[in-house]
Amino acid sequence: MSSTSVNTIEALKHRIETREARVGIVGMGYVGLPLALLFSGERFRVTGFDIAADKVSTLNRGGSYIVRILPESIEEAQKAGFRATSDYSEIAAMDAVIICVPTPLNEYHEPDLSYVTGTVESLAPYIHDGQLIVLESTTYPGTTEEVMVPLLEKGNANSLKVVRAEGERGVHVAFSPEREDPGNDTVARHDIPKVIGGCDAGAVELGSALYGSIFRRVVPVSSPAVAEMTKLLENIYRCVNIALVNELKQLCMRMGIDMHEVIDAAKTKPFGFQAFYPGPGLGGHCIPIDPFYLSWKAREYDFRTRFIELAGEVNVNMPYFVIEQTAAALNEHRKSIKGSKILVLGLAYKRDIDDLRESPSLTLIELLREKGADVYYNDPYFAKVGRGRHYDLNMTNTPLDNLRQYDAVLIATDHSTYDYQGIVAQAQLVIDTRNATKGIRSGNIVRC
Numbered sequence: 001m002s003s004t005s006v007n008t009i010e011a012l013k014h015r016i017e018t019r020e021a022r023v024g025i026v027g028m029g030y031v032g033l034p035l036a037l038l039f040s041g042e043r044f045r046v047t048g049f050d051i052a053a054d055k056v057s058t059l060n061r062g063g064s065y066i067v068r069i070l071p072e073s074i075e076e077a078q079k080a081g082f083r084a085t086s087d088y089s090e091i092a093a094m095d096a097v098i099i100c101v102p103t104p105l106n107e108y109h110e111p112d113l114s115y116v117t118g119t120v121e122s123l124a125p126y127i128h129d130g131q132l133i134v135l136e137s138t139t140y141p142g143t144t145e146e147v148m149v150p151l152l153e154k155g156n157a158n159s160l161k162v163v164r165a166e167g168e169r170g171v172h173v174a175f176s177p178e179r180e181d182p183g184n185d186t187v188a189r190h191d192i193p194k195v196i197g198g199c200d201a202g203a204v205e206l207g208s209a210l211y212g213s214i215f216r217r218v219v220p221v222s223s224p225a226v227a228e229m230t231k232l233l234e235n236i237y238r239c240v241n242i243a244l245v246n247e248l249k250q251l252c253m254r255m256g257i258d259m260h261e262v263i264d265a266a267k268t269k270p271f272g273f274q275a276f277y278p279g280p281g282l283g284g285h286c287i288p289i290d291p292f293y294l295s296w297k298a299r300e301y302d303f304r305t306r307f308i309e310l311a312g313e314v315n316v317n318m319p320y321f322v323i324e325q326t327a328a329a330l331n332e333h334r335k336s337i338k339g340s341k342i343l344v345l346g347l348a349y350k351r352d353i354d355d356l357r358e359s360p361s362l363t364l365i366e367l368l369r370e371k372g373a374d375v376y377y378n379d380p381y382f383a384k385v386g387r388g389r390h391y392d393l394n395m396t397n398t399p400l401d402n403l404r405q406y407d408a409v410l411i412a413t414d415h416s417t418y419d420y421q422g423i424v425a426q427a428q429l430v431i432d433t434r435n436a437t438k439g440i441r442s443g444n445i446v447r448c
């Protein structure tokens, strides 16, 4: 490396070590906000960037819009200099910028990179020599180098380049996937190793210094594409294994075998087996979406990702399977879905979180309504649910009382605050898609 670029890298590493480095995080959502708090907790002065004016003002008021993040944590971060803004010109004052914006699919199930490209175009005019820019949003291999780097270079007035080789000057760019597991309190966030791949060795060195100050272990890889693919492998692994247990659950039901008992027995094997659990379908921002980023990219290489497609097919079918089981259970009581009053328990895509993106509960409600049911929901995390990218429900939370009035109570999300024994005791019929009623022998329960 030239002595100037070595000096720039060493100077920023020193600023990171002494906590003088200013960290900008773009996207104050489920990923970006907790990350900002981790850096603030380590005494970095953090600026959160977001285009949503309501989020910016809530944060600057010391408030929070994510249930598991308490306003006290925001206030604490403010004492360390945390504030939020929508003004991209402040990027110029940052030593490091981490991008955590959404990467959804469009209506044709293809990657929608518009949030990433929009962000990069907005910040490009303000980037500067020696700055570190890291993309954390989940995406297909090639995004950092093929999409982000050209936009950064095109968008700044000073003809600043992204550093690709030793000795060059410019901005350092890396990809480092987010690995958060919302609602999982068994692993502290700082204990989750942080993978990073850079466009040059300096980006990895700087990224390792920065992330090394909040994560116990940083795992450098040889390129952004390897880091991008690592994240997809992790999520595809989950998606395929969940599809496997969802399929085997359906077989087990026909054979009169309890799939959950089978999984509990199998997971006693101390090697070579990891437990995955069946459910009413996939939810969340990651598992139902990320695999399709890869299958889309694979087409460029004339390659079909058959495992992803098959897993998608099985998982997408799960809410339909649950509806069939509900219809069959009502039939046993001489009732039909049409005209039945059904309470769906749990809207969130998984237990104890306030996130309903891609939640199978939304599909279940829509399918039940299509079939003529009178549908209600209860979820302590959502007072009401209106319109999202893929649904338009316009419903409000129903209190958990007088359960006898419903023809069926459908457990779609197994929040730990529910009293399942009490629910089973009161309800005429319980459809349990999560094994939440495990061990309850009395009552009218259909586990599916």
Ligand SMILES: NC(=O)c1ccc[n+]([C@@H]2O[C@H](COP(=O)([O-])OP(=O)(O)OC[C@H]3O[C@@H](n4cnc5c(N)ncnc54)[C@H](O)[C@@H]3O)[C@@H](O)[C@H]2O)c1
Binding pocket: 026, 027, 028, 029, 030, 031, 032, 049, 050, 051, 052, 055, 100, 101, 102, 103, 115, 118, 119, 122, 136, 137, 138, 139, 178, 179, 180, 181, 182, 285, 286
């Ligand atoms: N939520 C998770 O558990 C999780 C886990 C691993 C990876 N990821 C990935 O992390 C990324 C972010 O996910 P998330 O759950 O935090 O999303 P989110 O929707 O909760 O937050 C994204 C934030 O970015 C903001 N934003 C959008 N465009 C912007 C722009 N141009 N400039 C500034 N802000 C902008 C939005 O207003 C929003 O506040 C996604 O790629 C996702 O796949 C999420």
